Amino acid sequence: MPGRVILVVRSWPRLSQTFILNEVLAMERRGAELTIVSLAHSNEQRRQSQVDKVRAPILFLDDVGFRARWSRIADHAHVLAAAPVRYVATLLHVLANPGLSRGYATCSAVRCFGHAVVVAVLVLRLRRSDARTPHLHAHFAHDPALVGMLTRRLTGVPFSFTAHARDLYQIPPASLVARAAAANAVVTCCQVNADYIARTVPAEVRPPVQVIHHGVELDRFSPTLRAPGRDLTLVSVGRLVEKKGFADLLRAWAALAAAGYRFRGEIYGDGPLRRELTELSTRLGLGELVSFHGERDRDEIARALARTDVFVLTPCVTEDGDRDGIPNVLVEAMACGIPVVTTATGGIPELVRSGENGLVAPPGDMAAITAHLAVLASDPALRRRLGESGRRTVESGYDVEAAALALEAVFDPRTPLAEEVAS
Secondary structure, rough: OOEEEEEEEEEEEOOOOOHHHHHHHHHHOOOOEEEEEEEEEEOOOOOOOHHHOOOOOOOOOOOOOOOHHHHHHHHHHHHHHHHHHHHHHHHHHHHOOOHHOOOOOOHHHHEEEEEEHHHHHHHHHHHOOOOOEEEEEEOOOOHHHHHHHHHHHHHHOOEEEEEHHHHHHOOOHHHHHHHHOOEEEEEEOHHHHHHHHHHHHOOOOOEEEOOOOOOOOOOOOOOOOHHHHHHHOEEEEEEOOOOOOOOHHHHHHHHHHHHHEEEEEEEEEEOOOHHHHHHHHHHHHOOOEEEEEOOOOEEEEEHHHHOOOOOEEOOOOOOOOOOHHHHHHEEEEEEEHOOOEEEEOOOOOOOOOOOOOOOOOOOOOOOHHHHHHHHHOOHHHHHHHHHHHHHHHHHHOOOOOHHHHHHHHHHHOOOOOOOOOOO
């Protein structure tokens, strides 16, 4: 392992980004020394209880006020004095290429340069205090990876990043190429993303591309005995945004109810479409059958899964290209031995193989989603078989401890990585 891993994230802590929290805790259990650099405070009212277990110091880059401004000026002076050629060359590169921050982004290229200067000061300090070279890893290919790329130009620090979903597909291809060309490795959560990176980034500048599945805590999300009830409990979890396909889910539930099946539908999560979806639920006649529970932390989600008969998630690809990779909550549900019904979007078919460890419908196909739900409602033995197979799938390829071990290899300069992961 390097002396310390600097982990750059967009905001911290995020309720919906349990995959990052799981990764941090698993790496710390393995003895990694981390520093988390967050471009912004999340400002969320609710957070995961496990955040308090994180030992890593957190550096926020959105602090304001007199002291923060003077600190930033001192940081620029520090980096300029330490590496004047690198500083000037990187600044000129940013000024000449404002398009580095086009597409899905919340910071301009110049602002990302300012963030990179602060991270560069951290790198320089760590180098003075530890003979080993720190490694910088950014989560998400948009702003965090741009900050990582610019920090690499300022300091020469080894750099890698994880590309997930929207951050990968909604930045211009040229921006992805620039970030990847500066990286020692690119990590992503599913093979379909790796294939996109391979098609987009020319081989002559493409670093090793590593598929590392987001892992879950297998002891925390595990099968429980569920007493059979008269009505099925169907549960879905996710942000109430277009790509999650909740409108399709509600229409499928309405068709299931019209066919005479008895069930309770529960949706956990919040987002900009909550009012629209609750109104749609009422129009479809689901008012008494479906409950919207809002945001919940992972402890509450785990308790909800313990009483779930079928887990349903029906994502789609939106017109602007937004999509999921492999939703973590699908992995959590399967770890709990719950049969899942989902759609063939993003990397989901890599996790769920229809008829083997779940049931998969084409995205937007309400008839197929409804048919899958009806089959499971009528066949307890099938629910049990798919649930058990889903648990085995997670055990074999989605353990958070195995994911942390794979990341160690990315961060360790002594470990040779494959040139690229083949399909």
